[in-house]
Amino acid sequence: MIVRKSDRVLVQGITGKQGTFWTEQMQAYGTTVVGGVNPKKAGQSHCGVPIFATAKEAMANGGFDVSVMFIPPAAAKAAAIDAIEAGAKTVVCLTEHIPSHDVMEMHAAAAEHGTRIIGPNTAGIVTPGEGFVGIMPAFNPRVFQPGRVGVISRSGSLGTLVCLNLVRGGHGQSAFLGIGGDPMIGTTTKDALAALIDDPGTDAIALIGEIGGSMEEEAAELVAKTDKPVVSFIAGRASPPGKKMGHAGAIVTGDRGSYASKRGALERAGAVVVDVPGDLPAALDALMAEAAKRSGAQRLAD
Amino acid sequence: MNFEEQAGKSVLARAGVSVPQGRLCASAQEAETAARAIGPVVVKAQVPTGKRGKSGGVKLATTPEEAAAAAQAILGMEIGGFPVARVLVEEQAAIAREFYAAVLNDPASRSPLVLFSTEGGMDIEEVAATRPESLRRMAVDIRKGFGPADARRLLLGLDLGEAAVPVAAMLVDLYRVYRQHDAELLEINPLALLADGRVVPLDCKLTVDDAALYRQTDIAELGARETLSALEERGRALDLKFIELEGNVGVLANGAGLTMTTMDVVSHAGGRPANFLEIGGEAYTKGTEALDLVLSNPGVKSLVVNFCGAFARTDVMAGGVIQAWKTLNPTIPVFFSIHGTGEDEAVRMVREELGIEPYDRMEDAISAAVEAAR
Numbered sequence: 161m162i163v164r165k166s167d168r169v170l171v172q173g174i175t176g177k178q179g180t181f182w183t184e185q186m187q188a189y190g191t192t193v194v195g196g197v198n199p200k201k202a203g204q205s206h207c208g209v210p211i212f213a214t215a216k217e218a219m220a221n222g223g224f225d226v227s228v229m230f231i232p233p234a235a236a237k238a239a240a241i242d243a244i245e246a247g248a249k250t251v252v253c254l255t256e257h258i259p260s261h262d263v264m265e266m267h268a269a270a271a272e273h274g275t276r277i278i279g280p281n282t283a284g285i286v287t288p289g290e291g292f293v294g295i296m297p298a299f300n301p302r303v304f305q306p307g308r309v310g311v312i313s314r315s316g317s318l319g320t321l322v323c324l325n326l327v328r329g330g331h332g333q334s335a336f337l338g339i340g341g342d343p344m345i346g347t348t349t350k351d352a353l354a355a356l357i358d359d360p361g362t363d364a365i366a367l368i369g370e371i372g373g374s375m376e377e378e379a380a381e382l383v384a385k386t387d388k389p390v391v392s393f394i395a396g397r398a399s400p401p402g403k404k405m406g407h408a409g410a411i412v413t414g415d416r417g418s419y420a421s422k423r424g425a426l427e428r429a430g431a432v433v434v435d436v437p438g439d440l441p442a443a444l445d446a447l448m449a450e451a452a453k454r455s456g457a458q459r460l461a462d
Numbered sequence: 463m464n465f466e467e468q469a470g471k472s473v474l475a476r477a478g479v480s481v482p483q484g485r486l487c488a489s490a491q492e493a494e495t496a497a498r499a500i501g502p503v504v505v506k507a508q509v510p511t512g513k514r515g516k517s518g519g520v521k522l523a524t525t526p527e528e529a530a531a532a533a534q535a536i537l538g539m540e541i542g543g544f545p546v547a548r549v550l551v552e553e554q555a556a557i558a559r560e561f562y563a564a565v566l567n568d569p570a571s572r573s574p575l576v577l578f579s580t581e582g583g584m585d586i587e588e589v590a591a592t593r594p595e596s597l598r599r600m601a602v603d604i605r606k607g608f609g610p611a612d613a614r615r616l617l618l619g620l621d622l623g624e625a626a627v628p629v630a631a632m633l634v635d636l637y638r639v640y641r642q643h644d645a646e647l648l649e650i651n652p653l654a655l656l657a658d659g660r661v662v663p664l665d666c667k668l669t670v671d672d673a674a675l676y677r678q679t680d681i682a683e684l685g686a687r688e689t690l691s692a693l694e695e696r697g698r699a700l701d702l703k704f705i706e707l708e709g710n711v712g713v714l715a716n717g718a719g720l721t722m723t724t725m726d727v728v729s730h731a732g733g734r735p736a737n738f739l740e741i742g743g744e745a746y747t748k749g750t751e752a753l754d755l756v757l758s759n760p761g762v763k764s765l766v767v768n769f770c771g772a773f774a775r776t777d778v779m780a781g782g783v784i785q786a787w788k789t790l791n792p793t794i795p796v797f798f799s800i801h802g803t804g805e806d807e808a809v810r811m812v813r814e815e816l817g818i819e820p821y822d823r824m825e826d827a828i829s830a831a832v833e834a835a836r
Contacts, residue, residue: 178773233673256743259674260567261644264604267572283772295773297803315719317742320802321770321824341718344572370719373569395722398729399738400707436727438825 161250161276161347161355162335163226165190165290170218170248172197172239173230175206182230182295183207189298191291194224197239215239215246228252228284228293236280237262244275252293253279253340263344270346277346278339283316286336294338296320307332309444310356312349313368314341314375318395322368322437329441334362341370349375350382357386364389364448366440367431369422371396376422383429387454389447390431391440394422463670463685464510468550470648470666473681477639479632482662484552490534496551497529505532506550510686511542512667519546522554544689555664559625560652562586563633565608565640567647571601574640576608576633580620582652596620608637628661629653643681644674693758700751702739709734710835711828712762712794714752714783716774717742724768727825733832736762746774749782750789757792763835765796768824769808777804777811784815797831799824 169186173179174196184207187193195209195218202213212218215227227243229236229251236255243251244266251270258266258280270277278285284294289306292298296316303323309331313319316338323333337352339345349369356362367383367390369376376394383390397419423433432443465473471481485496486508497503507519514520519541521532529551539546560582568575579597581589590597600616602608613630622629632653640648649667656662675682690698697704703718711733715721721740728735736759741752756762767783769776780800787796798820800808809820821827 234676257673259644259677260646260671261604261641261674264567264573268603268605297772300802300805302805303802313719315717316772317715317717317721317770317774317802318719318723320772321720321723324770324801344567344569346572368719370722393723395719395726398725398735399722400705435730436825437723438823 161278161285161337161352162359163191163285163287163291163293165192167226167291168192168194168224169293170195170197170215170224170227170243171230172215172227172243174198174209174211175201176230178295179230180207185299186292189292191293194218194222197242215243215248219246224248226250226252226293229254231255233257233259237265240266240277241269244269244273247273248275250276250278252282252284253277253346254282254284254294255279256281256341258342260344263342267344267346278337279342279345280340281342282340282345283319283338285338286333288333296336296338302327304336305332308334308361308363309366310334310359310362310364311336311366311368312339312352312356313337314339314349314370315368315395318368318437322366322393322440325437325440326366326444329444331441331444334359343373349379353379353382357382357388362388364391364444364451366444367392367426369394371399371419371422372417374417377425380425380429380431383426383431387451389444389451390426391443391447392426392431392433393437393440394419394426394433463672463675463682465666465668465670465685466508466510467506467666468508468548469684469686470668471663472684473643473668474639474663474666476681477635477642479635479639480660480662481666482552482555482664484550486548487533487551488548489537490530493533493549493551494526494530497523497526500551500553502554503529503551504554505529505536506552507536507539507541507546508548508550509541509544509546511544514541517541555654555662556657557654557664558657559655560664561629561655562589562651563636563653564647564649564651565637565645566649568601574602574604574608574637576600576602576612576616576637578616578620578629578633580622582654586651602637607641608634610634624659625655625661628659629655632661643668644671644678645669646671693755696758697739697755700748700755702741702745702748702752702755704755705738706759707735707737709736710761710763711831712736712756712759712765713768714739714741714756714765715768716740716746716771716779720768720770724766724824724828727828728766728832731825731829731832733828733835741779742774746771746779747782749779750786753783753786754790757790757794762794764794764831766828766831767796767798767800768827769800769802771802771804773803775804776800776802776808780808780811784811787816795831795834797821797827797834799827
C-alpha cells in the first residue's frame, strides 16, 4: 500500500491533459512510470514511455505493479477491471462519481484476483523522497518532507493541509495514504492504519477522518492495540445533517457515523483528537515525547 | 435521487412487479373520483420521507366522501419539512401478514445486501434490536446476481408457510429492479401477504444513485426534486456543490474535506458559516462563478477563501476569485489562506492585484474573518 521506488507504475489515460500533467510530475519526482494505456494510440509513446492498448498488453510487455486511472466515470469500471485482470497488485482509482453498481463490480473483481483498490475518489499516495501516485502536490517541499509520521486521509485537500501543518511543525511523513471520499472504497481507514502500524519507517500516525460511515470507529479497534501514537482530526463537526441515509442503510452501521461517535471511539482507544488541524503537530510532539519516555523506561527495566 | 412511494411503485410496475391499484391526486375532488372507481381506499401523503403514518399522513376511507375528507385533511400538511401537495389513493388490501424486504448498497461488504424480515411495518432498526431472529441478510456477488435459489436459501427456516414461494419470487424481482435502475436502496415496508395469497408491496422507498442518472433517464423524471433555495438552484445550474446556511461568514474552499474543515474552524472560532461551497476537482476553474454565488447571499458579512490545492491549482482558483472580485467590487472584507499546487503564483496575484496579504495559517485567516463579521 505504501508506494516504493521499485514499484512499476502504469498510467491508464496517460494522453489526456491531466494524465499528461501528472505523469510528468510523477516522473520528475522519481516515480517509476513504465507505460501508459490508450487504445487509440497504442504503439506510440508519450512522456517517454510506451502506450499500450490495454493493461493486459502492458503486463505482457514488461509488466507493472501499480496502475493509476485518469479515466472518466462511465469508462472507469472497464479500465479498472482491465488492470485487475491483468494482474495489477494495486489500482489507484482517482475517478469521482463512478456509479456505485460499477464500483461494486470493481471490488468483486479485485477480491477475486487479490488486487488492492485504493479509492475510488482518492487523490493518491505519496512516499516523500521515493515517489507518488496520483494528484497530490508531492513536489511541494512545504507540504511533503521525508520523515516518520504516517498520514491517512479520505480527502486530498484536507490531507494536503494536514501534511503542510506537520512539515511546519517539524514532522516529515513516512507515507501519505489517500483512501478516497466515496462510500465504498477498497482500502479503508483500518486497512491503511494496519499498513502504517506494520511499517518500520513509521513512528506515529495522523488519522484524518470525516463524518459519515463507520470507518473511523472500525479503525479505533486497531488504535487501541498499537503502541504507536495516533493523533486525529475529524472533519464535519459543523456540517448540517447531510445526505439522508435510508433506514435500511442505518441498520448496517447502527448509530455510528456522527462526529461524536467517531471522536468518542478514537479517544476511548487512546488517540488524541484535536479541534483544529493546526493543533496536530503539538499533539503529536506531546504523544511522541511520552512514547519515547516509555520506551526509555522499558530499556532501563530490561 | 429519492422517489416518493407512488413514483417508486411506478418503477416497479414498469418492471413487471404487480402493485396495488391506485391514483395520484392533488385535490379532495380528485380523491373522491378515484375512490368511486376503486372502492374502499387508503389515502396516503406523498412526500420523500418516512414516518407518514405517525404524522397522520395515512388515512383509511370506505366511501368516496370519506376519501375526499381524508385527502382534504392530508393535503397541505407538512411532514418532515415537506409540504404535502399530492396523495396516493390506493385500494385497501385484505392483509394477512406484513413483512419487510430491502436491497441496498452495503459499504461493509462492498456489495449488494438483501434484507428480509417476517416483522413488517415497523422501523427496521427496531426489528434488529428487538426481534433479531426474524431478520435475514445476504451479501450478493454482484457479478453472479441473486436468483430463486439464493432467495430460498435466505428464507430457509423462517415460518412463511405457503407464502415462501411468492416472497422468494418478490425478492428476486426487487433485486432485478435494484440492479436495472442503479438503486442505492429499494425498501418495501410493509411487504404484504394478502388474504388471497398474493404478495404485494404496500409501501416503496427507492433511492437511485445520482452518479448513474445519466443512464437512468427513463425514470429520472419520476424522482422527487430536492427542495433548494434560489441560490442553491443557481449553484446546481453551475454544477457547484453549494449549501446555504444560517451564518454570516462566507466560505470558499476547494475539496469537500477542506471545505468542511473550514466550516468547523469558523464554528470553533465562535463564528457561523454562511455556506458550504467547494470548487475542488473538476470545478477548480469556476472561481469567478463561485465567488459571485457566495456574495449573492446578503447575510454574508465577511469571506474566507481557503485553498489547499492538490489537483486543483491554486493559481487558477485565485485567478477566478480575483477576476470576480474586481468585477463585483464588494464592500465586505476577505481573508485568504493559500497553499499547495501553484501557491507562489496565487499568493503573488492576490498580493499584487487585490493588495491583500494572505495568511500563512488558515486558523488565523478564519479568526480574522469571524472577528470582522461581528
